[in-house]
Structure formats: structure tokens, C-alpha cells
Amino acid sequence: MQHDKVLILDFGSQYTQLIARRVRELNIYSEIHPFNKIPNNLEDYKAVILSGSPMSVRSEDAYHPDLSDIRGKKPMLAVCYGAQYLAHFSGGEVAESNTREYGRANLSYVEENETFLEGIHIGSQVWMSHSDTIKILPENGVLLASTNDVQNAAYKIENETTYAIQFHPEVYHSTDGKLLLENFLVKIAKVNPDWTPNAFIEETVEDLKTKLGNDKVVLGLSGGVDSSVAAMLLHKAIGKNLYCIFVNNGLLRKNEFSDVLEQYKGMGLNVKGVDASARFLDALKDESDPEKKRKAIGRVFIEVFDDEAHLIEDVKWLAQGTIYPDVIESVSATGGPSATIKSHHNVGGLPDFMKLKVVEPLKELFKDEVRRVGASMGMDKNLLGRHPFPGPGLAIRILGDVTAEKVRILQEVDAIFINGLKQAGLYDKVWQAGAMLLPVNSVGVMGDERTYEKCVALRAVESTDGMTADWVNLPYEFLQKTSNDIINKVKGVNRVVYDISSKPPATIEWE
Numbered sequence: 062m063q064h065d066k067v068l069i070l071d072f073g074s075q076y077t078q079l080i081a082r083r084v085r086e087l088n089i090y091s092e093i094h095p096f097n098k099i100p101n102n103l104e105d106y107k108a109v110i111l112s113g114s115p116m117s118v119r120s121e122d123a124y125h126p127d128l129s130d131i132r133g134k135k136p137m138l139a140v141c142y143g144a145q146y147l148a149h150f151s152g153g154e155v156a157e158s159n160t161r162e163y164g165r166a167n168l169s170y171v172e173e174n175e176t177f178l179e180g181i182h183i184g185s186q187v188w189m190s191h192s193d194t195i196k197i198l199p200e201n202g203v204l205l206a207s208t209n210d211v212q213n214a215a216y217k218i219e220n221e222t223t224y225a226i227q228f229h230p231e232v233y234h235s236t237d238g239k240l241l242l243e244n245f246l247v248k249i250a251k252v253n254p255d256w257t258p259n260a261f262i263e264e265t266v267e268d269l270k271t272k273l274g275n276d277k278v279v280l281g282l283s284g285g286v287d288s289s290v291a292a293m294l295l296h297k298a299i300g301k302n303l304y305c306i307f308v309n310n311g312l313l314r315k316n317e318f319s320d321v322l323e324q325y326k327g328m329g330l331n332v333k334g335v336d337a338s339a340r341f342l343d344a345l346k347d348e349s350d351p352e353k354k355r356k357a358i359g360r361v362f363i364e365v366f367d368d369e370a371h372l373i374e375d376v377k378w379l380a381q382g383t384i385y386p387d388v389i390e391s392v393s394a395t396g397g398p399s400a401t402i403k404s405h406h407n408v409g410g411l412p413d414f415m416k417l418k419v420v421e422p423l424k425e426l427f428k429d430e431v432r433r434v435g436a437s438m439g440m441d442k443n444l445l446g447r448h449p450f451p452g453p454g455l456a457i458r459i460l461g462d463v464t465a466e467k468v469r470i471l472q473e474v475d476a477i478f479i480n481g482l483k484q485a486g487l488y489d490k491v492w493q494a495g496a497m498l499l500p501v502n503s504v505g506v507m508g509d510e511r512t513y514e515k516c517v518a519l520r521a522v523e524s525t526d527g528m529t530a531d532w533v534n535l536p537y538e539f540l541q542k543t544s545n546d547i548i549n550k551v552k553g554v555n556r557v558v559y560d561i562s563s564k565p566p567a568t569i570e571w572e
Contacts, residue, residue, distance in 0.1 A: 068106040072114030079231040108250035111143025136250035144225035151199035187228035269298035280380035287382035311338030312454030351572035457572040461500035505555030514555040
């Protein structure tokens with residue numbers, strides 16, 4: 062079945078991925094492409110959205126795409142930078158704001174009888190994030206909405222299906238943002254909202270059957286949501302021809318290897334557990350650079366797979382649980398202007414010595430979509446509700462070099478923290494939580510003796526997709542009990558701190 066698609070052109074905004082997620086919440090498939098790499102097959106897309114950008118349209122280096130094959134020919138929504146771009150290069154005027162227009166605002170004027178703004182009224186809250194403002198609308202521009210500080214908050218181009226907004230409908234602070242996107246995509250662009258989890262499962266399984274045939278596939282299970290859902294999709298498609306390998310890299314949570322291995326077997330998967338702890342720890346010996354640690358873990362992970370793949374006769378494919386944010390972050394928003402944050406060890410293909418083709422059934426999905434797909438397949442809600450856990454495991458939560466003793470300490474600390482969240486009924490209210498072992502010792506007193514031991518930092522964040530996150534205000538009583546338990550029960554730790562940094566500017570992980 063062919064689904065209607067929406068093209069999102071990325072100008073480097075930190076919110077571009079949120080636009081894609083918001084669109085997909087409407088059961089509409091969307092793709093992000095860089096503004097300077099517009100797809101040739103534009104007939105495949107029913108509508109186009111231009112993202113925001115940290116760039117100013119007034120700059121000599123302003124991003125200046127050729128929209129001649131889009132504007133006036135396809136329904137187009139220009140957001141923030143996109144709205145300024147249309148004004149600046151089409152007869153309007155953009156100037157620096159007297160004051161930075163950032164944060165919550167409320168609509169003070171809304172054009173009536175306008176389909177684009179149907180159901181949106183004066184007083185509706187929107188989110189601004191720009192330092193330039195549109196002084197004069199572009200040629201044939203028609204004002205649709207204003208706030209007290211921003212006269213030209215929304216407009217359309219007469220005789221075109223082109224709309225522009227100065228605010229960000231994709232962030233949750235814009236209370237009617239989803240409705241506005243629905244008005245544009247469904248009512249104006251006539252996009253069919255039929256991209257559902259069940260449709261994805263049915264089509265993906267059929268595609269996998271066609272693509273893989275009777276070939277054998279090897280898949281690395283991590284214990285996380287992504288690889289588990291990928292495994293179930295492949296299991297539906299090829300059954301016992303899927304060979305799952307669950308590798309203990311020595312950097313998993315306490316007892317995770319044995320517990321999760323049993324859970325996988327209970328799901329009917331053809332799974333083998335491989336304990337390669339010593340191999341990973343040896344590769345990490347004396348290495349303290351975060352990127353080098355990630356790459357070392359990725360290299361050994363591939364090597365272990367190569368060893369195991371050789372034990373499976375005629376295996377031809379390696380399956381991976383890569384999801385859309387992995388792809389976006391690893392290749393700078395598919396080659397666009399967004400900055401690369403960190404490398405992901407499961408993206409970018411395989412070394413030449415490993416003669417396997419790659420299959421990635423989830424590479425078009427965000428994390429919340431992966432969970433919905435898993436739920437539609439009837440997977441255990443406890444598995445689907447597990448917090449995200451980094452591929453490199455505890456290695457990037459141990460700042461500095463990694464040793465078996467440091468892993469032991471952090472596993473014990475992490476177990477107390479995570480189990481405590483579950484017992485207190487807080488686990489499902491947190492998107493991701495974990496502990497970091499810091500590369501510092503601090504003075505303490507236990508009994509009458511002076512100690513000089515490790516400090517650990519606890520981290521708990523709330524988020525929807527990991528692109529942005531805020532720290533969770535855990536109850537003081539919970540933090541007090543957790544700190545006390547850790548210091549009393551984990552030998553080698555005498556200080557506990559709680560991380561109250563948001564993303565941005567801090568990342569969720571410390572490395």
C-alpha cells in the first residue's frame with residue numbers, strides 16, 4: 062500500500078525532528094531531508110514543510126534553497142526561518158527584533174473563516190524562538206495571525222497553497238500546534254492519515270518476506286525496546302531463520318544478561334547468549350576518551366558478531382535495531398546543517414571483512430513509534446516500557462577509563478536507583494534514568510574513620526523522544542533514601558549527587 066508522504070526540509074533547527082514526530086502523530090508518514098539535498102522524486106510527496114534554523118536570513122551565509130519545483134506547485138508550510146525566508150526573498154522585509162522573541166506568547170489576532178486556523182482562537186498559546194522578525198509580508202502575503210509582540214505571526218500567499226508561521230507548532234508549548242498541522246496537512250493538502258502501527262507491521266513483514274526470502278539473518282539483541290521489536294518483526298517474517306545473539310559486553314545492568322535471556326526465550330525467539338565480557342573490557346583498558354570508548358565497543362561488537370555469524374551456515378544478513386534518531390544524529394540530519402552530536406556504533410555499515418548485508422526494519426521510526434508497534438504485536442508491556450539504555454552500556458556512564466571494579470560499583474548503584482524508582486512507583490513517570498560514576502574521589506567520614514572514595518551522580522529525565530529532555534523533580538524523601546542506601550550498601554562510594562541539567566544544553570548521558 063502506498064502512503065501519502067510529507068517532505069520536511071531541514072535548515073538546522075533543533076526542533077526539526079519534533080516536526081516529523083508531530084506529523085506522524087497524525088498517522089501521516091514524514092521524512093526529513095536537508096534543504097540543500099531536495100529529493101528528485103518530488104511527485105512522491107503530498108506536502109512540504111520548511112523547518113526553523115539558527116541562521117538569520119539576513120546573513121550573507123543564509124541558507125538559500127531552490128524551491129522553484131515546490132512553491133506554488135505543492136502545499137507548503139514554512140515554519141520560523143522558513144517564514145522569514147519567504148518574506149526576505151519574495152519582496153517582504155525581515156529585520157532584527159528590538160527584543161529577542163523567545164518563549165510563550167498568545168495570539169492576539171486570528172483571521173476568521175480561515176481553514177488553516179480552524180479551531181484556533183485568540184488567546185491560544187504559541188512558542189516563539191527567533192531573533193529576527195518579519196516587518197513586511199512578502200508579495201501577495203495575507204496576514205492570518207498576530208501576537209502582542211509579533212505582528213506577522215502567521216500569513217499565507219494569495220493564489221498559492223503556501224502558509225507561513227513565525228512560531229513553532231511542533232513543540233508542546235504551542236497548545237494548538239497539532240491542530241494547526243492537521244488543518245494544513247489533512248484539510249488543505251488532503252494528505253490521507255493512514256500510516257498506523259498495524260499498517261506498518263503488515264507492510265514491514267511483507268517487505269521482509271520479499272527481501273529476505275529463505276535467507277538466514279543474525280540479529281544482536283540488547284535487551285532494549287528497539288532490538289526486541291525488530292526481532293519480533295523479523296520473527297513474524299522468517300521464523301527460525303532469524304538467529305538472535307544476545308551479547309554480554311560486561312557493561313550491562315546487574316543480572317541483566319541472565320534475566321533478559323530467559324525473557325527472550327519465553328517470546329519464542331531463536332536466541333543464543335554469548336558472554337564476551339572479558340573481550341570488551343580488554344578493548345577498553347586504559348581508554349578514557351568517550352568517542353574512542355564508543356568506537357572500541359562498536360568494533361568488538363562487530364567482531365563478536367563476525368565470530369558468531371561464522372558458526373551459522375550460510376547466514377547472509379545482519380539485522381539491526383537502528384531507529385530514525387540514530388540515523389539523524391549520526392549523519393547530521395541526513396547530511397543537512399544540524400550539528401553531529403555523537404557517533405552511534407550501530408550506524409554506518411560494516412567493515413569489509415564482514416560479508417553480511419544489513420537489514421534495519423525500524424530505521425524510519427521514532428522511539429515512541431517503536432513502542433506502539435511493539436504494543437500492536439502484543440509484546441510484554443514491561444519490556445516495551447523499559448527506559449532507553451545506551452548501546453555502549455555503562456562504559457559511557459563511567460567517566461574516564463573502565464575497569465571491572467568500576468563496572469561492579471556502578472552496577473550496584475544503578476540497581477539500587479532503578480529498583481528504588483520501581484518500588485516508589487516513579488519508574489513509569491521517568492523517560493530515562495541511570496547513574497554515572499565520576500572520575501573523582503571525595504573526602505567522607507564513615508564511623509570514626511576518614512574515607513576517600515568515589516562520587517556517583519544520579520540522572521532522571523522526562524522526554525518524548527530524547528531529542529530534548531528535562532530533569533525530573535524526584536521527591537526529596539526518595540533521593541534521601543536512595544543516597545543513604547547507595548552509600549551504606551555499595552563499597553567504594555561515599556557521595557551521591559543529583560543532576561539537574563536539561564537537554565539542551567546538556568546531553569542525557571554524560572559522555
